Amino acid sequence: MTYHDRNAAGSAEHEEKLRRLAMVAVRTGLGLKAGQELVMTAPLDAVPLARAITDEAYRAGASLVTVFYTDETAALSRFENASDGAFDTAAGWLYEGMAAAFRSGAARLAIAGDDPSLLAGQDADKVARANRARSKAYVPALEMIAGFATNWTIVSAATPAWARTVFPGESEDAAVARLWDAIFQASRVDRDDPVEAWARHNGELRRRTKELNARRYAALRFRGPGTDLTVGLADDHEWHGGATTAKNGIVCNANIPTEEVFTTPHKARVSGHVTSTKPLSYQGTLIEEIRVRFEEGRIVEAKARTGEAVLQKVLETDEGARRLGEVALVPHSSPISASGLLFYNTLYDENAACHIALGQAYSKCIRDGLSLSEAELVARGCNRSLIHIDWMIGSGEIDIDGLAADGSATPVMRAGEWAA
Amino acid sequence: MTYHDRNAAGSAEHEEKLRRLAMVAVRTGLGLKAGQELVMTAPLDAVPLARAITDEAYRAGASLVTVFYTDETAALSRFENASDGAFDTAAGWLYEGMAAAFRSGAARLAIAGDDPSLLAGQDADKVARANRARSKAYVPALEMIAGFATNWTIVSAATPAWARTVFPGESEDAAVARLWDAIFQASRVDRDDPVEAWARHNGELRRRTKELNARRYAALRFRGPGTDLTVGLADDHEWHGGATTAKNGIVCNANIPTEEVFTTPHKARVSGHVTSTKPLSYQGTLIEEIRVRFEEGRIVEAKARTGEAVLQKVLETDEGARRLGEVALVPHSSPISASGLLFYNTLYDENAACHIALGQAYSKCIRDGLSLSEAELVARGCNRSLIHIDWMIGSGEIDIDGLAADGSATPVMRAGEWAA
Numbered sequence: 001m002t003y004h005d006r007n008a009a010g011s012a013e014h015e016e017k018l019r020r021l022a023m024v025a026v027r028t029g030l031g032l033k034a035g036q037e038l039v040m041t042a043p044l045d046a047v048p049l050a051r052a053i054t055d056e057a058y059r060a061g062a063s064l065v066t067v068f069y070t071d072e073t074a075a076l077s078r079f080e081n082a083s084d085g086a087f088d089t090a091a092g093w094l095y096e097g098m099a100a101a102f103r104s105g106a107a108r109l110a111i112a113g114d115d116p117s118l119l120a121g122q123d124a125d126k127v128a129r130a131n132r133a134r135s136k137a138y139v140p141a142l143e144m145i146a147g148f149a150t151n152w153t154i155v156s157a158a159t160p161a162w163a164r165t166v167f168p169g170e171s172e173d174a175a176v177a178r179l180w181d182a183i184f185q186a187s188r189v190d191r192d193d194p195v196e197a198w199a200r201h202n203g204e205l206r207r208r209t210k211e212l213n214a215r216r217y218a219a220l221r222f223r224g225p226g227t228d229l230t231v232g233l234a235d236d237h238e239w240h241g242g243a244t245t246a247k248n249g250i251v252c253n254a255n256i257p258t259e260e261v262f263t264t265p266h267k268a269r270v271s272g273h274v275t276s277t278k279p280l281s282y283q284g285t286l287i288e289e290i291r292v293r294f295e296e297g298r299i300v301e302a303k304a305r306t307g308e309a310v311l312q313k314v315l316e317t318d319e320g321a322r323r324l325g326e327v328a329l330v331p332h333s334s335p336i337s338a339s340g341l342l343f344y345n346t347l348y349d350e351n352a353a354c355h356i357a358l359g360q361a362y363s364k365c366i367r368d369g370l371s372l373s374e375a376e377l378v379a380r381g382c383n384r385s386l387i388h389i390d391w392m393i394g395s396g397e398i399d400i401d402g403l404a405a406d407g408s409a410t411p412v413m414r415a416g417e418w419a420a
Numbered sequence: 421m422t423y424h425d426r427n428a429a430g431s432a433e434h435e436e437k438l439r440r441l442a443m444v445a446v447r448t449g450l451g452l453k454a455g456q457e458l459v460m461t462a463p464l465d466a467v468p469l470a471r472a473i474t475d476e477a478y479r480a481g482a483s484l485v486t487v488f489y490t491d492e493t494a495a496l497s498r499f500e501n502a503s504d505g506a507f508d509t510a511a512g513w514l515y516e517g518m519a520a521a522f523r524s525g526a527a528r529l530a531i532a533g534d535d536p537s538l539l540a541g542q543d544a545d546k547v548a549r550a551n552r553a554r555s556k557a558y559v560p561a562l563e564m565i566a567g568f569a570t571n572w573t574i575v576s577a578a579t580p581a582w583a584r585t586v587f588p589g590e591s592e593d594a595a596v597a598r599l600w601d602a603i604f605q606a607s608r609v610d611r612d613d614p615v616e617a618w619a620r621h622n623g624e625l626r627r628r629t630k631e632l633n634a635r636r637y638a639a640l641r642f643r644g645p646g647t648d649l650t651v652g653l654a655d656d657h658e659w660h661g662g663a664t665t666a667k668n669g670i671v672c673n674a675n676i677p678t679e680e681v682f683t684t685p686h687k688a689r690v691s692g693h694v695t696s697t698k699p700l701s702y703q704g705t706l707i708e709e710i711r712v713r714f715e716e717g718r719i720v721e722a723k724a725r726t727g728e729a730v731l732q733k734v735l736e737t738d739e740g741a742r743r744l745g746e747v748a749l750v751p752h753s754s755p756i757s758a759s760g761l762l763f764y765n766t767l768y769d770e771n772a773a774c775h776i777a778l779g780q781a782y783s784k785c786i787r788d789g790l791s792l793s794e795a796e797l798v799a800r801g802c803n804r805s806l807i808h809i810d811w812m813i814g815s816g817e818i819d820i821d822g823l824a825a826d827g828s829a830t831p832v833m834r835a836g837e838w839a840a
Contacts, residue, residue: 037509047464047491054494058501063509065498069489071467074474078485081478089457089483093524097517104513 014180015048020189021155022052024256026060028198029153030107031252034061037106039098041068046111046157053109053155066101068094072118072161078130079122087129090137099140105248108145108152115161116344119284128313131283135317135386146388147363147370148244151252156183156347165344186257186336186348198253205242208418209261212239217402220327220412222274222354224398226291231327231356232269234381236367239263247370259336259351262328264365266381268297270324277353278392281344285310290391298322299358314358320385326357326365332396332416346390354394354413359385434600435468440609441575442472444676446480448618449573450527451672454481457526459518461488466531466577473529473575486521492538492581498550499542507549510557519560525668528565528572535581536764539704548733551703555737555806566808567783567790568664571672576603576767585764606677606756606768618673625662628838629681632659637822640747640832642694642774644818646711651747651776652689654801656787659683667790679756679771682748684785686801688717690744697773698812701764705730710811718742719778734778740805746777746785752816752836766810774814774833779805 026032038057042050047069054065078086102108119127135142145152158179160172166182167175184190191197219232241261243251276290287307292299299322304311315322330337330353337352361382363369369377378384400413411419446452458477462470467489474485498506522528539547555562565572578599580592586602587595604610611617639652661681663671696710707727712719719742724731735742750757750773757772781802783789789797798804816836821829831839 034503035505037511044464044467044489051491051493051497054491055497055501058498058506061503061506063502063506064511065494066511066514067489067491067494069464069487071471071474071487073471074485074487077471077475078478081475082483083454083481085455086478086481086483091457091484091486091521093517093520093526094486096520097513100513100516101511106513 017180017184017189018049018052019056020194021049021184021187022056024187024189024194024198025053025109025153025155026056027195029155029253029256030109030151031250032057032060032062032107032151033250035063036061037101037104038062038065038109039068039101039106040065040109040111041070042111043113043157043159044069044071045159045161046113049111049155049157053111072115076118079119079126084126087126088133090130090133092137095138095141099144102141102144102150105150107150107250110152110154111157112154112345112347113157113159113162114345115159115284116165116281117284117286118161120286122284124309124313127284127310132317132386139386142360146360148246150248151246151250153252153254153256154347155187155256156345158183162345166341182339182341182343186339186351188257202242202253205258205261209239209241212261212263215402215410218405219269219403221401221403221409222393222398223400224395226275227273227393227398229272229274229294229393230270230403231324232266232297232381233327234264234266234361234366236380237263238365238367238369240362240365244364255347255351257336257348257351259334260328260330260355262326262365264361264382265324265327265356266297267320267323267361267383268381270294270297274356274393276391276393277395278342278349279344280389280391281346282307282310282314282389286344287311297324314387314389317359317387318385320383321359321387323358323383323385324356325359325361325383325385325388326355326390328355328390329400329413330354330394331413331418332394349392350390353392354398354400355390355392357388357390359383359387359389437600437604437609438469438472439476440614441469441604441607442476444607444609444614444618445473445529445573445575446476447615449575449673449676450529450571451670452477452480452482452527452571453670455483456481457521457524458482458485458529459488459521459526460485460529460531461490462531463533463577463579464489464491465579465581466533469531469575469577473531492535496538499539499546504546507546508553510550510553512557515558515561519564522561522564522570525570527570527670530574531577532574532765532767533577533579533582534765535579535704536585536701537704537706538581540706542704544729544733547703547705547730548736552737552806559806562780566780568666570668571666571670573672573674573676574767575607575676576765578603582765586761602759602761602763606759606771608677622662622673625678625681629659629661632681632683635822635830638825639689639823641821641823641829642813642818643820644815646695647693647813647818649692649694649714649813650690650823651744652686652717652801653747654684654686654781654786656800657683658785658787658789660782660785664784675767675771677756677768677771679754680748680750680775682746682785684781684802685744685747685776686717687740687743687781687803688801690714690717694776694813696811696813697815698762698769699764700727700809700811701766702727702730702734702809706764707731717744734807734809737779737807738805740803741779741807743778743803743805744776745779745781745803745805745808746810748775748810749820749833750774750814751833751838752814769812770810773812774818774820775810775812777808777810779803779807779809
C-alpha cells in the first residue's frame with residue numbers, strides 16, 4: 001500500500017504532479033546516488049509530498065530515508081505554555097546527529113512551507129532567544145550544508161497557512177490549489193520532461209555566471225527608489241547559479257526553483273543605503289520596507305515599517321549579522337516575478353528579484369573556497385555569522401552597474417533586466 | 421492557536437480525555453521536572469495526542485519538546501521500492517543523538533500505536549536484516565533506557581490500523597473509538613483524579629514486589645496446557661512493578677498502563693517447555709502459538725503456527741536472543757485481561773497475562789544493578805542481547821510455584837490468580 005491509498009485527498013492528476021515534483025527533487029535537486037542515506041525535514045502539512053519523495057528516493061537507490069516532521073502547532077505551544085527559562089534551549093544533539101549523518105555520506109532535503117507569520121504575535125525577545133539558541137546549535141549542520149560537504153536541496157509544499165497568506169481572498173482549498181499550481185510551474189514539473197528542462201535551464205545559468213566571472217568586477221552599484229548601494233565583491237569571488245558540484249562529487253541543485261546568479265560580497269566593502277522591495281518573512285514575523293545604511297561593510301542604521309524589533313534583534317545575533325554574505329542577480333522578467341505573486345517565502349521571492357543576504361557567506365563563491373581554511377576565507381572578505389537571511393532589493397526600477405578596480409562603470413542591468 | 425482549532429475531528433469530550441491522558445503521561449509516566457528537555461516519538465496518526473502531551477510538558481516546565489513522527493507508509497515504501505542492498509542500513513547518527521540528549525538530561529516518551537501486521541507480507545530476510553541493523557544502531561539509546569539513565573514512559577494512541585486489527589468487525593471510526601475507550605480506561609484517565617489513582621495503584625504493586633522480594637525464590641515453575649517451565653531467577657534478583665526511580669532521581673512509570681510485577685531470570689537456569697497464550701506482534705509480523713523448549717537457559721527448539729520464519733530470524737539475532745531477560749506476573753483478573761480484548765500490542769497484552777521476554781535483561785532487577793559493571797551483571801545471570809521481546813505465557817489455566825533453594829515449592833498463583 002502506498003500513500004495514494006491512504007490519503008483520499010488529492011486527485012490522480014495532483015498525485016501525478018507530486019510524483020513529478022518528487023522526481024525533480026531527487027534527480028535534479030539532490031542528484032541522489034545509489035546507496036546514499038537521505039535526511040529530510042518537512043512540515044506536517046507536507047506528508048503526501050514527503051512520501052512521494054521517499055518513494056522516489058528509494059527507487060533511485062537510497063539505503064534509508066529519515067523524515068523529521070516539524071509541527072508549527074507544537075512550536076507555537078512553546079510560546080504559549082512554556083516558562084520564561086525555556087527559550088535558550090535548542091536540540092543541539094539533533095543537529096550534531098544530522099551533521100554526523102552528512103559526514104557519513106547522507107544527502108539532505110528540506111521541504112519548505114512555513115506559515116510566514118506563525119510567531120507574529122509572540123514576544124520578540126523570546127522569539128529572538130529561541131532563534132539564537134537554534135542558530136547556534138545548528139552550526140555543525142549548517143557549516144556542512146553551506147560548504148556543500150554533501151549534496152542537498154530545498155523544495156516547497158503548498159501548506160494551508162502559507163497558501164492563506166499568499167491568497168488571502170480565496171477559500172483555503174482554492175488557495176492551496178493555486179499555490180500548488182505556482183509551485184509546479186516554477187519547479188518546471190509541467191514540462192514534458194522536467195529533468196531535461198532543468199538541465200537546459202542549468203545550462204543558461206552557467207553561461208551567465210561564466211560571463212560575470214570573466215568580467216571580474218570589483219563592485220556592483222545598485223540605484224533605484226530609496227537605494228544607492230555599492231557592494232564590493234570579495235577577492236577571488238566566483239559567480240554561481242543553478243547546479244553545484246558538492247564536495248562528495250555529486251551535482252545537485254540546492255534550490256528548486258532557482259533563477260538567480262550570486263556571489264560573495266566583501267564584508268568590509270559595502271557602503272550606501274538600500275530599501276527592500278518585498279517583505280521579508282523571518283521565522284514567523286513579516287518585516288516590511290527595510291531601510292538600512294552601510295559604512296565600511298557594516299549596517300550602521302536600520303529601520304523597517306513592520307517587524308523592526310525583530311530586525312534589530314536579528315542584527316544583534318553576532319558581528320557578522322550586520323554584514324553581507326551574498327549578493328544575487330535575478331532579472332525582473334523571471335518566471336516567478338512574472339507570476340506577479342508575493343510568496344512571503346525566500347525560496348520563491350528571492351528568485352523574483354535581485355537580493356542581498358545578511359550573515360554567513362557561501363565558501364563556494366570564492367575560487368577554490370571549499371578547500372580554503374577559515375582564516376583564508378575571512379582574509380578574502382568572506383563574512384561569518386550564525387545567520388543567512390536573504391532580502392529583496394530588486395525591481396523593474398533598479399539599475400545596476402559593474403565597477404572595475406579603476407572605478408569605471410559598465411551597465412549590468414537596466415530597469416531590472418540584463419543589459420547585455 | 422492550539423491543535424483544537426486546527427483539527428476539526430474529535431469531540432470536546434475526546435479532547436478532554438486526550439488532555440487527561442497527556443497529564444497522566446507527563447506527571448505519572450515521566451514525572452517531568454521543570455527545565456527538562458523531552459524527546460518524543462509518535463506515529464503520524466497520533467498527532468493530536470502528541471500535541472496534547474507537548475502542551476502538558478511545556479506547562480510542566482519542559483525547556484524543549486522534540487517529536488519524531490514515524491510514518492508506516494514510508495517504512496513500507498522501503499520494502500516496496502528499495503534495492504536489496506538497502507536493508508543493512510540504520511540511522512545510527514539519530515540514535516547516537518538521542519543517547520546524547522538523554523546524557524544531557526532529556527526525558528523520553530514514546531507513543532505506541534503501530535500497525536501490528538504492517539510488514540506481514542514482506543520478505544522475512546529483509547525484515548530481519550532491517551530490524552537487526554536498527555537494533556544494533558539503537559544500542560546506545562536502548563542501554564540508557566533499559567538502565568533508567570533518565571526518566572521515560574510509553575503510552576498508546578488508537579491508530580486506525582491498530583484499531584482495525586483489534587476490532588475487525590467494526591467500521592474504522594467505530595474501531596478507533598472503541599480502542600480509545602479501552603486505552604482511556606486502562607490508563608485510568610476515566611477516574612476523578614487520574615494522577616491520584618495511579619499513586620494508589622503504584623502503592624499496591626509496591627506491596628506485591630516487597631512480598632516477593634522477601635520470599636527470595638530460586639526459581640518459578642509454570643504449569644498449564646503445553647507448558648511445564650522452570651525459570652531460575654538471577655542471583656540478587658529484585659522484583660519491580662509500577663513506579664521506578666531513575667538514575668537522575670526522578671520517579672517515573674515506564675509503562676502506562678502497567679499491571680505487572682517482574683524480575684530477571686538467570687540466563688543459564690531455564691529449562692522445560694512453554695507455549696504462548698496470546699499472539700506476539702513483532703515489528704509487523706504476527707507470531708502465533710509459539711512453542712519452545714529450553715535447556716540450561718537456552719532455546720534449543722522453537723516452533724510457531726504463524727510467523728515461524730520471523731521467530732527463527734529473531735532467535736538468530738545474537739546469542740542472548742535465545743535466552744530470557746524478564747519474567748513477569750500478572751493476575752488473570754487484571755483490568756486489561758478482564759476487557760477480554762486481544763490488543764496485538766505488547767504494552768497492553770503483557771498487562772493481561774504472565775509473560776517472559778527473550779533478550780536483554782533490566783539491570784535494575786538486580787540488587788544495586790544500576791551501579792554494577794557489565795561483568796558483575798553477567799556474573800549474576802543477567803542476559804545481554806540486542807533485543808527485548810515479551811510474549812505471553814499466562815492464562816486462567818496456569819499454576820505457578822515458587823521454588824526455594826532447597827527445591828521446596830510454595831504456591832504463587834493458582835488458575836492465574838495470586839495464591840495469597
